[in-house]
Amino acid sequence: MWSSLPRLLGGVPLTLQLVGLALAGGALVAFGTALMRLSSNPVLRGIASGYVFLFRGTPLLVQMFLIYYGLGQFEWVRGSFLWTVLREPYWCAILAMMLNTGAYTSEILRGAIQSVPHGQVEAARACGMSRALAFRRIVLPVAIRQMLPAYGNEIILMVKASSLASTITLMEVTGLARRMIAQTFAVFELFILAGAIYLLINFLAARLIRYAEWRLTPYLRARA
Amino acid sequence: MLEILSFGPNGWGMQLLLGTAMTVAVAVSAFALGIVFGALGAAAKLSGSAILRVLAELYTTVVRGVPELLVIYLLFFGGNGMVMAVARLFGYDGFIELNAFAVGVAAVGLISGAYSTEVIRGAVRSVPHGQIEAARACGMGRALILRRILVPQTMRFALPGLGNVWQLTLKDTALVSVTALSELMRVAHLGSGSTREPFLFYGIAAALYLILTTVSTAAFNQAERHANRSLRRA
Numbered sequence: 001m002w003s004s005l006p007r008l009l010g011g012v013p014l015t016l017q018l019v020g021l022a023l024a025g026g027a028l029v030a031f032g033t034a035l036m037r038l039s040s041n042p043v044l045r046g047i048a049s050g051y052v053f054l055f056r057g058t059p060l061l062v063q064m065f066l067i068y069y070g071l072g073q074f075e076w077v078r079g080s081f082l083w084t085v086l087r088e089p090y091w092c093a094i095l096a097m098m099l100n101t102g103a104y105t106s107e108i109l110r111g112a113i114q115s116v117p118h119g120q121v122e123a124a125r126a127c128g129m130s131r132a133l134a135f136r137r138i139v140l141p142v143a144i145r146q147m148l149p150a151y152g153n154e155i156i157l158m159v160k161a162s163s164l165a166s167t168i169t170l171m172e173v174t175g176l177a178r179r180m181i182a183q184t185f186a187v188f189e190l191f192i193l194a195g196a197i198y199l200l201i202n203f204l205a206a207r208l209i210r211y212a213e214w215r216l217t218p219y220l221r222a223r224a
Numbered sequence: 225m226l227e228i229l230s231f232g233p234n235g236w237g238m239q240l241l242l243g244t245a246m247t248v249a250v251a252v253s254a255f256a257l258g259i260v261f262g263a264l265g266a267a268a269k270l271s272g273s274a275i276l277r278v279l280a281e282l283y284t285t286v287v288r289g290v291p292e293l294l295v296i297y298l299l300f301f302g303g304n305g306m307v308m309a310v311a312r313l314f315g316y317d318g319f320i321e322l323n324a325f326a327v328g329v330a331a332v333g334l335i336s337g338a339y340s341t342e343v344i345r346g347a348v349r350s351v352p353h354g355q356i357e358a359a360r361a362c363g364m365g366r367a368l369i370l371r372r373i374l375v376p377q378t379m380r381f382a383l384p385g386l387g388n389v390w391q392l393t394l395k396d397t398a399l400v401s402v403t404a405l406s407e408l409m410r411v412a413h414l415g416s417g418s419t420r421e422p423f424l425f426y427g428i429a430a431a432l433y434l435i436l437t438t439v440s441t442a443a444f445n446q447a448e449r450h451a452n453r454s455l456r457r458a
Binding site for chain 2: 053054057058059060061062063065066069070071072073074156159160161162163164166167174177178181182185187188191194195198199202203
């Protein structure tokens with residue numbers, strides 16, 4: 001059983017890359033989307049809610065296939081510079097995961113921004129801060145602190161979602177496990193090993209978020 | 225394009241419709257199975273027995289921390305062996321072939337159950353303890369308290385959380401397509417392969433999933449309103 005562990009571990013860097021890049025891109029998308037949803041412009045609001053509705057209402061697998069198989073069908077996509085990105089399953093997987101997590105994270109962020117007490121914004125305005133400065137210095141830091149627990153769940157969901165990249169030929173941990181199951185029929189051993197790898201990654205991610213939360217809330221710690 | 229999607233002999237309309245029906249069938253069965261697992265898991269987590277608590281904790285931690293696809297592979301490739309091993313204990317030595325529907329429902333139900341466990345556990349915990357004491361003081365037995373006091377209120381408290389679990393379950397059924405069960409995603413895959421119109425087929429699959437999630441969200445909201453009709457809102 002242990003002999004297959006090194007081969008499975010070979011998929012970990014790819015899994016981490018997919019998750020890391022998707023989360024980084026998704027955070028940017030989420031930030032833009034949350035601002036659009038909170039703006040007073042109905043067109044921007046409509047676009048943002050449409051995006052969130054589409055990506056939260058459909059399975060990630062459909063989104064991934066739509067991007068990987070679907071977009072390649074069009075001549076104008078294949079002729080354009082986009083094709084250098086979209087013909088790679090690697091970038092398609094990251095794009096799909098990024099757009100997916102962006103939709104969920106934007107809702108988390110929106111909720112967090114809305115939960116910042118209005119009095120704090122008023123106080124900042126009364127101190128003479130401009131709206132942009134108050135947003136940057138007061139609203140955003142408080143909101144990010146507020147959203148951390150929910151965002152931790154989203155990270156774990158993304159770690160798990162990265163396994164779907166194996167359906168579009170990427171050999172990350174799940175893809176390798178599947179291939180080795182088909183070769184050796186050692187279903188349980190491979191499930192236990194691959195599962196343990198994912199559990200470890202998720203455990204570390206949860207600890208990291210816990211640590212970030214602790215760092216960002218010094219005022220809640222018991223005084224020594 | 226219209227011919228491809230028509231209901232005629234060359235069209236994929238009927239297959240797509242049947243695929244959607246299969247997706248709904250898998251999702252509903254898996255969700256129901258998940259509630260059974262969830263009720264058992266919640267009972268185990270709240271029980272006095274340390275062994276049961278540890279087992280339930282293990283179940284929810286592993287299933288919620290491991291990719292859904294891996295759980296599906298486990299049951300798809302290992303399910304036959306597991307069932308045959310159990311059958312051997314009862315003295316049956318023949319070959320047992322599980323059908324794809326059963327494997328899919330079991331896999332998605334297992335995942336759904338882990339999330340339902342947490343929802344139901346939270347709901348049971350939010351029934352005020354005083355009510356249980358009052359029921360006992362009135363002379364109700366344990367079974368009667370469960371049936372008349374605990375279960376009705378748990379169902380009401382669990383409804384919003386179960387709505388979220390339903391959404392997850394519905395979307396997880398798409399992963400069952402890797403086992404060749406002809407649900408919506410599988411039909412879209414076959415259709416796009418034979419017509420070379422992947423965007424069209426996956427786009428339609430996405431639209432159908434969107435319809436399913438939207439309609440069921442509305443249904444759950446309606447159910448919540450119905451369950452909370454006796455409550456007065458501030």
